[in-house]
Amino acid sequence: MRKTTFLAALTAIIGLAAGVALAHETGPHQGPVAEWGEEExxxxxxxxxxxGTVSVYVYGSEDDLAKGKSKPIDSKTLTLSLKTTPPVTLKLEPKPAKDDPAGKSxxxxxxxxxxGKAAKLEGTVSGKVGTKPYSGDFKQK
Known part of the structure; x- marks a missing residue:
């Protein structure tokens, strides 16, 4: 009986974990999401x-992402590297939202x-917040 209960509980936990992971493969704007740091x-x-443009939106924790709560960062640029043929690397400039504090975006x-063309994109977004470097991979479904 205990073994059956344990297996049922384990299956439920795995299912919930998979659901949480899948819930945030896309963000509030329906774009793919990359994680920086340990849920930072x-x-x-x-x-x-x-x-023919791209916007990268910054959020804090997974909870912030789920709520669409942005997190302005102190960064001059971000780098977007795409796995295309040929590969594309692009510097992204800050475009602060109206509520972002001065010097942050x-x-x-x-x-x-x-x-400019509809294609499934895959790549890496990297940048520094203050002096700490971050990098994360994304894949558009």
Missing amino acids: YHVEVVPDTKG SVFVGKHDVF
């Missing part, structure tokens, strides 16, 4: 095929021809 930050990559933007 989450960044959402949102391409715009009409404008929760949104970073860039423009490149690769965003």
Whole structure:
């Protein structure tokens, strides 16, 4: 009996964990999400095929991501590296949201021809918050 109860509980925990992980493969803007650090930050990559641009939104914890609560960071640029043929590396400039404090931004933007066509993107977003470097992979489904 204990073995059956244990296995049922373990199956439920695994199912919940998988559900949590799957719940945040996309962010509030329906873009793929990369994790920075140990749940310190989450960044959402949102391409715009009409404008040929990309916006990267910065969130704090997974809970912040789920609530769509941005987290402005002290960073001059972010780097977006795409696994395309040929590979594309792009510097993203800050575009502070209206509520972001001076000197910080929760949104970073860039423009490149690769965003002008509908394609599933995959790559890495990296940057520094203050002096600490971060990097995380994303994959558009």
